Amino acid sequence: MGESRQSYNETFKREAVKYVQEQSKSLEQIADELNIKPGTLKNWVGKYREFEHEPVNQGETLREQSQLIGDQKREIEDLKEEIAILKKAMHIFSKERN
Known part of the structure; x- marks a missing residue:
């Protein structure tokens, strides 16, 4: 059966x-x-x-989701820092040379 x-x-x-x-x-x-x-x-x-x-x-458990959010926050901060460095470099290289 x-x-x-x-x-x-x-x-x-x-x-x-x-x-x-x-x-x-x-x-x-x-x-x-x-x-x-x-x-x-x-x-x-x-x-x-x-x-x-x-x-x-x-x-996904709550712990895994929290870990992912933490990783993403760190990545965002790294990218912001890279953008700031690139802006400074662009400013330095865009100055006219005499």
């Missing part, structure tokens, strides 16, 4: 999606907690998400 499919009511699905949006855990971790297949939960998120512009955490 094959496995019977689990059926979930709409309230459960909406609450599961709300839980995904509120947590910093990955979708896979939450699916494991709720004993749902990750693909099923991802489908529910696509269907029942209430905050249109809110990004959905898709596997």
Whole structure:
């Protein structure tokens, strides 16, 4: 005999999606907690998400996201410094020589 499919009511699905949006855990971790297949939960998120512009955490933990933001901030500062150096060099080389 094959496995019977689990059926979930709409309230459960909406609450599961709300839980995904509120947590910093990955979708896979939450699916494991709720004993749902990750693909099923991802489908529910696509269907029942209430905050249109809110990004959905898709596997990255909060720590990984913070690390990425820190790396990007450092890169921006480096680029700003490089631009300042190039501006100074351009100023020096653009002076007329007598």
